Amino acid sequence: MPDVALAVCVVVRYRKAVTYGVHALLAALDTAGVEHELRLGTTAEETADHILATGADRVLVLWSFYSPDAEAMAAELAAVSELSGGRGLHIAGGVHATAEPQQVLDSGWDLAGIGEGESTIVSLVRALQQDEPLTTVPGLAIKDADGVALRTRPAPQLPLDAFPSFAGRSGPIEITRGCRYTCRFCQTPFMFGGQFRHRSVASVRAHVRELVGRGLRDVRFITPTSLSYGSPGPDPDLGKVEELLAGVKEELPPHGRVFFGSFPSEVRPEHVTPEAMRLLKRYVANDNLIIGAQSGSDRVLAASGRGHDTSPVRDAVRIAVEHGFRPNVDFIFGMPGESQDDQAQSLQLAGDLAELGARIHTHTFMPLPGTPWRDAEPAFIPLATMSELDRLAQRGDAYGHWRKQAEHAARLAETAKAYPRRARRRRTTG
Ligand code: SF4
Structure with a gap:
C-alpha cells in the first residue's frame, strides 16, 4: 500500500444513451466521498485526449452500452486505445458486460463490471488509490493468464436509498429497481433481481429539491413498472403511489410538472384501472x-x-x-x-x-x-x-x-x- 494515496482520474466515455446509469455511478463516488478527478469524453477523440491530458497516477476509463451497441463500442475502444497510446484501465459495465463478460474482455476491455455498479466503482477507485489487487473489488470480471474471465465476489444489491440517482446532475429519478415479473425477453430481472426495491418517498423528495434548486421544473422517473411503486407484489398500492406523487408535488413550484407512466417508464396493462387513472389525473402532466x-x-x-x-x-x-x-x-x-x-x-x-x-x-x-x-x-x-x-x-x-x-x-x-x-x-x- 502506498504511503500517500495515488491520484485517480475517472474518464467517462459519455454517451447520451447511457447517461442515467453513468450519473448513478458518479453519484455513488461523490456520496462515498471518494477523491477523484473526473473527465467526460463525448467522442472517441475527446476521450483519448482526456486520457492523455490528465496528470493522475491512474486513469480509469468507464464504458457502458447496451447489447446492440457492443460491436460498435468495441471498435471505438480500439480507436481510443490507439489514440491514447494504450494508457488507462478500461472497464465496461452495464447489462451487456454483466451478461457477456468473456466477450467484453475478448473485445479489448481490461475489466467487465458485473451487476449493479455503485459499490463496484467505489471499491475500484479506492483499490487503485491504494494500489490494492483488483481481485479485492466486488463485481468484476478480470482476465486470467489464459484469457478466461475470472469473477470476483458479487457486488451487493443494496436498498435503493443507499445511493442517489444523480448528484450535482440531472435526469429521471430511479424510484424502483428490479422486477418481480419474468418476461423471457427482458434483461431487467436478470440485471437487477426478481424483487422490487423502491426508493423511499423521502429520498425521492430530496432528489426533487435538488432539481428545483437548479431551476428545473420537470420530474420524470425510472421504474420497470410505474404503478408497482411501493408494492412488493403484483397488485398496485395506490396509497403509496399517491404518497409519492403528492410528496413530489409539494416539493415543486406551482408551475412544476410530474411525468409518471410515460417516457422513460411504462405501466403494465392490468394496472390501468379507472381508480389508478383518476389518481394520475390529479397529479401528472403527461x-x-x-x-x-x-x-x-x-x-x-x-x-x-x-x-x-x-x-x-x-x-x-x-x-x-x-x-x-x-x-x-x-x-x-x-x-x-x-x-x-x-x-x-x-x-x-x-x-x-x-x-x-x-x-x-x-x-x-x-x-x-x-x-x-x-x-x-x-x-x-x-x-x-x-x-x-x-x-x-x-x-x-x-x-x-x-x-x-x-x-x-x-x-x-x-x-x-x-x-x-x-x-x-x-x-x-x-
Ligand atoms: S414487467 Fe417489464 S421490466 Fe418487468 S420483466 Fe416484464 S418487461 Fe421486464
Whole structure:
C-alpha cells in the first residue's frame, strides 16, 4: 500500500444513451466521498485526449452500452486505445458486460463490471488509490493468464436509498429497481433481481429539491413498472403511489410538472384501472401513457412469461383513453415460436387499439444476453407483416425501429453462438 494515496482520474466515455446509469455511478463516488478527478469524453477523440491530458497516477476509463451497441463500442475502444497510446484501465459495465463478460474482455476491455455498479466503482477507485489487487473489488470480471474471465465476489444489491440517482446532475429519478415479473425477453430481472426495491418517498423528495434548486421544473422517473411503486407484489398500492406523487408535488413550484407512466417508464396493462387513472389525473402532466402489450396472441404471451393475456390490454387502452390519456402500446414481433397466425392476431389487436385511440410502438424481438431467450431463434417476420407495420406507421398509428432491431437481432444471435452459455466461467477467491 502506498504511503500517500495515488491520484485517480475517472474518464467517462459519455454517451447520451447511457447517461442515467453513468450519473448513478458518479453519484455513488461523490456520496462515498471518494477523491477523484473526473473527465467526460463525448467522442472517441475527446476521450483519448482526456486520457492523455490528465496528470493522475491512474486513469480509469468507464464504458457502458447496451447489447446492440457492443460491436460498435468495441471498435471505438480500439480507436481510443490507439489514440491514447494504450494508457488507462478500461472497464465496461452495464447489462451487456454483466451478461457477456468473456466477450467484453475478448473485445479489448481490461475489466467487465458485473451487476449493479455503485459499490463496484467505489471499491475500484479506492483499490487503485491504494494500489490494492483488483481481485479485492466486488463485481468484476478480470482476465486470467489464459484469457478466461475470472469473477470476483458479487457486488451487493443494496436498498435503493443507499445511493442517489444523480448528484450535482440531472435526469429521471430511479424510484424502483428490479422486477418481480419474468418476461423471457427482458434483461431487467436478470440485471437487477426478481424483487422490487423502491426508493423511499423521502429520498425521492430530496432528489426533487435538488432539481428545483437548479431551476428545473420537470420530474420524470425510472421504474420497470410505474404503478408497482411501493408494492412488493403484483397488485398496485395506490396509497403509496399517491404518497409519492403528492410528496413530489409539494416539493415543486406551482408551475412544476410530474411525468409518471410515460417516457422513460411504462405501466403494465392490468394496472390501468379507472381508480389508478383518476389518481394520475390529479397529479401528472403527461398526456400519454406507455403500456406494455407485447403480443396479440395469448399463446405467445403465455410462452413469454408476461403474466397477462390480451384482455387487460384492450381494457387498459379503453380506460386510459376514457380518462384523457393517449396510450402508446408496445408490441414485439418475431418472438420465439411465434407463428404467422400469432402475428396476424398481433396485427389485428394493434389495428383495434389504434381504432380506440392508441399509437403502436413496434419492436422486433432481440435475443438479449442474460435473458432466458438469449439463445432462442427469433420467429420469421414475413414481408406481409412488415408491410402492415409500415402501413400503420404511414397512417401515424405506429412508430418504432423494428427494421433496425431485426439487424441487431441477427448480430446478437451470432454472438450467442460464439459464446455458448456458461462456457469458461471461473471465480476468484479475492
Ligand atoms: S418487461 Fe417489464 S414487467 Fe416484464 S420483466 Fe421486464 S421490466 Fe418487468
